[in-house]
Amino acid sequence: MTAQEELSKGAPAEPGTGVAAEPGEGAAMEPGEEGREEAGVVPAGERRSRRRRGRRGRRVAVAAAVVVAGGIAAAAVVAAGGGGSPGGTAAGALPPATAKVTRQTLADTRDADGQLGYGPARTAGSRARGTLTWLPDSGDRVTRGRSLFEVDGDPVTLMYGSMPAYRTLQSGMEGRDVRQLETNLRRLGYDGFTVDDEYTADTADAVAEWQDDRGLPETGTVPLGQVVFADGAVRIEALEAAVGDPVQPGGRVLSYTGTDKAVTVELEAADRRLAEKGAKVEITLPDERTVAGRVTEVSTVIEPGEGEGDESQTMIEVIVELTGEEAQQAADEYALAAVDVTFTAETKENVLTVPVAALLALREGGFGLEVVRGGTTTLVPVRTGLFADGRVEVSGNGIAEGTVVGMPK
Structure with missing residues (x-):
């Protein structure tokens, strides 16, 4: 049985849905009375009496549960006694509390x-066969052009780039990895070549100069494993091997993170x-x-x-x-x-909002607000938008900033 069915029979609302219906609240009218009241032909005194008995039953539950799943927000609003119909007015039967429509920014936060x-740690491994002859310490920071570790006395150099090294680079080759290597060489102070996708003889000359400075054989060719590319400077997270350990292609040497x-x-x-x-x-x-x-x-x-x-x-x-x-x-x-x-x-800027508890469920479906003007109230249908922080975005005819709407106690 739904919460609305329970309330229509006088049963208490489920915990958290609002004020429980008291005995007699939301009771059915005599045949024909409902239509006469909505048409305005029921005597005012009788109408006021019945409204006092049934107001709490017809008002929406004190709090609406906002359900967010898969990016869709919905208000689970229960109206006792079947809800109200828009357009009706009543004199001298004001709601127990009121609130004003306000204009603000709503933010759905979690x-x-x-x-x-x-951040996450990544692994650097050897692409060459040999013996580890030097390793950094955990916590050390390594920047562009510095050694990550050494194999057989040859440094494995850190360079910056998002593309991992996957092949030997030499004259005649083309590709994004060539541009990445040339960009690093230029940043390290080497010149005489054009930074592009082509590995030319000029690129090879710059590579040979860089290799000489690093104590490597001056071949002008960058074998796989001589350089490791990372997004930026790295911090050594942990060592996964020790100096003197043998390594082979694919062997794990250390893990690293970013420095920020x-x-x-x-x-x-x-x-x-x-x-x-x-x-x-x-x-x-x-x-x-x-x-x-x-x-x-x-x-x-x-x-x-x-x-x-x-x-x-x-x-x-x-x-x-x-x-x-x-x-x-x-x-x-x-x-x-x-x-x-x-x-x-989600964020909605400069929208009209009311407390969620001000919403009323309409008999014909959807939601409305009980607009208070002087000594009368009018049930106005509204469209709802974002729910956040106990408030809901609303729009509809006659709904403006400062409009007074009914609220439960």
Whole structure:
């Protein structure tokens, strides 16, 4: 049985839906009375008496439950006694409380737990066969042109770029990876070539000069494994091998993160809509300071069940960068910390709003507001929009900023 059916029979409303109907409230009229009242032919005194008995039953439940799923907001509003009909007026039967229609910005926000750190760790491995002869320490920071590790005494150099190294680069080749290499050489101070997609003889001369400076054989060719590309400067997260260990192509050597503070958040799959790449968020640090953040990565992860027979769970992993120098400085004193992240799913600016509890469910469907003017009230149908923070966006004929509407106690 629905909440509306229960209320129509005089049963109490379900917990959280509002004021329970008292015995006699919402009672059915005598045959023909309802139509006469709506037509305005029922004597005023009788109409006022009946309105006093049935007002609480007809008013929408005190609070509307706002359900958000898959990006759709809906108000679960229950009207006792079947709701009202628009357009009717009554003298001397004012609602127990009122509120004004206000113009404001509504924001549908959600809070989630986050872990402050340096973002996800990635692995750097050897592409050559040999022995590890040097490694950095955990926590070290490595920038463009510096060594990540050494194999047989030869440095493996960090360069910046989003495209991973996947082949030996030499004269005659073309591609985005060639441009990426040339861009790094130019940033490191080498010249005499054009930064483009072509590996020319001039590029080979610049590479040979760079190899000489690094103590590498001056071949003018960059073999696979001599360079590792990362998005930017890196921080060594952990070592996965030790100096003296043998390595071979594909062997894991170390893991690294970015150097800027970032927050990792895990959301349930149903909340995927909150995490759009590039979306702005607010981060609350342990000292209650708030800083700005931006979603940079969104990925789906599968978490195995904790016990035997437990099903795995699909989660959404979100990486949020702290934007701006001020935000980074505020987070510097925390190596790892739990933080709160506020996502904004939707924002409506400069819209008319009322408390959700002011909504009435209409007999013919949809919602209305009981507009109060002087000593009379009028039930006006409205269209609803965004629900947020206990308020709802509304629009309709006669609904304007400052309009007074009825409210339950």
